[in-house]
Amino acid sequence: MAIRSLKTGQFSRSTLVGNPVIMPGSYESIATVSVGAGGSSFIDFTSIPSTYTHLQIRAICKSNQTGTSGEFEGLALRFNSDSGSNYARHFLRGSGAAASAGASTSQTFASIGLEPDTGYSSVSQMFAGQVIDILDYANTNKYKTIRLLGGFDSNNTGTNVGAINVGSGLWMSTSAITSIRFASGGSFDRGFTQYSHFALYGVN
Amino acid sequence: MPAGKTYTPLATTTLSSAAASVTFSSIPGTYTDLVLVGALDMTAGLDFWFRVNSDTGTNYSMTRLTGNGTTAASFRISNESKIYINFSATSGEQNFIMHFMNYSNTTTYKTILKRFNNAASDLVARVGLWRSTSAITSILVQTDSSTFKAGSTFTLYGILAA
Numbered sequence: 001m002a003i004r005s006l007k008t009g010q011f012s013r014s015t016l017v018g019n020p021v022i023m024p025g026s027y028e029s030i031a032t033v034s035v036g037a038g039g040s041s042f043i044d045f046t047s048i049p050s051t052y053t054h055l056q057i058r059a060i061c062k063s064n065q066t067g068t069s070g071e072f073e074g075l076a077l078r079f080n081s082d083s084g085s086n087y088a089r090h091f092l093r094g095s096g097a098a099a100s101a102g103a104s105t106s107q108t109f110a111s112i113g114l115e116p117d118t119g120y121s122s123v124s125q126m127f128a129g130q131v132i133d134i135l136d137y138a139n140t141n142k143y144k145t146i147r148l149l150g151g152f153d154s155n156n157t158g159t160n161v162g163a164i165n166v167g168s169g170l171w172m173s174t175s176a177i178t179s180i181r182f183a184s185g186g187s188f189d190r191g192f193t194q195y196s197h198f199a200l201y202g203v204n
Numbered sequence: 205m206p207a208g209k210t211y212t213p214l215a216t217t218t219l220s221s222a223a224a225s226v227t228f229s230s231i232p233g234t235y236t237d238l239v240l241v242g243a244l245d246m247t248a249g250l251d252f253w254f255r256v257n258s259d260t261g262t263n264y265s266m267t268r269l270t271g272n273g274t275t276a277a278s279f280r281i282s283n284e285s286k287i288y289i290n291f292s293a294t295s296g297e298q299n300f301i302m303h304f305m306n307y308s309n310t311t312t313y314k315t316i317l318k319r320f321n322n323a324a325s326d327l328v329a330r331v332g333l334w335r336s337t338s339a340i341t342s343i344l345v346q347t348d349s350s351t352f353k354a355g356s357t358f359t360l361y362g363i364l365a366a
Contacts, residue, residue, distance in 0.1 A: 026211075027210055027363075028210055029210045029364060029365050029366040030366065031366055032236075032365040032366045058236070058237055058305065058363065058365075059305075060306045060315060092276070093269065093278075094267055094269025094277075094278030094279075094329070095267070096267045096268075096278055096279060096280030097278060097279070097280075098277075099269055099270075099271075099275075099276035099277050099278045123313065123335065125311065125312045125313040125335075125337060126312070126313050126333060127305075127313070127315055128331075129303065129305035129317045129331065131303055131317060149303075149317050150317065150331075151267065151317065151329075151331035152315060152331060152333070153265045153267045153280065153315075153331050153332060153333040154333070155282045155283065155335060156265065156280070156282035161267070161280065161282075162265075162267030162280055163267065163331070164267050164268065164269045164278070164329050164330060164331045166269070195311050195312055197306055197365075199237075199363075199365035199366070201210065201363075
């Protein structure tokens with residue numbers, strides 16, 4: 001993707017997650033979901049137009065999984081209501097004590113990130129941050145890939161005191177992505193607490 | 205429905221001479237996220253960090269994942285008065301991007317995602333927490349005992365959600 005330098009006017013490299021510099025005007029807000037009192041079972045983006053090159057989702061989130069000791073939960077997504085075994089993912093993670101890596105294949109959702117549960121009582125205002133890129137989402141000739149930078153830090157409280165996560169995902173479909181559903185938990189069965197906030201952007 | 209152009213450069217600093225710090229102040233609260241991009245080199249002593257709203261209290265913590273070409277590792281800090289962007293032991297061109305998520309809301313603590321790259325030494329991903337519900341209105345990027353070289357650039361962007 002071409003990027004124009006603010007200083008020189010020169011076009012250069014991409015601006016997706018982890019990369020610097022943006023070309024003003026190539027990035028548009030599509031929709032935003034803010035979770036209100038009582039929480040939400042899912043976060044849904046529907047009727048996504050196919051007029052962009054990539055999608056980016058920027059979020060703060062917390063699982064509504066009830067916890068007492070402070071543990072993390074998965075942040076997962078499905079595209080186009082597809083609950084078939086068509087998802088895979090890899091992750092590289094830092095826990096604050098050790099680095100680890102893992103992968104899953106033939107999943108019914110892509111569990112690409114981590115977020116805190118409700119058990120972090122001393123830092124209850126803490127939310128995970130997530131920046132997720134969905135590349136070439138409208139292309140009907142190839143499978144869709146996802147990348148994520150996300151995590152949270154609890155100031156050394158709870159069982160899981162923090163997690164920084166670099167993730168990738170795959171949806172094995174050539175369909176254009178027209179909807180995205182986010183859920184949490186290991187079985188795509190948990191939602192999000194109040195003040196979780198998801199914003200969807202289109203990138204050209 | 206697209207809401208229009210939403211990724212806006214708020215301020216850019218290109219150092220004309222070496223400097224120990226860069227400050228972005230009077231940040232408007234009208235955006236959803238902030239993104240700070242730095243491309244820099246340093247004269248010596250390669251540690252630098254950031255602080256927001258001039259808060260020198262021990263309200264910061266951070267979890268880090270790093271790879272140095274040989275091993276991957278992770279560590280964390282808590283109850284600090286600042287968050288390091290890098291501890292690199294090697295000079296050379298470096299860059300970072302920091303995402304201040306939902307920086308202007310007054311309900312949640314602030315989570316900051318960071319990526320740092322120095323091809324000569326390491327690459328790093330970090331997540332930081334500032335335990336305050338205040339909106340972020342200023343960001344200080346400061347070296348420990350060194351200076352950023354002339355030509356180093358720091359650009360702050362605002363991202364607006366629909």
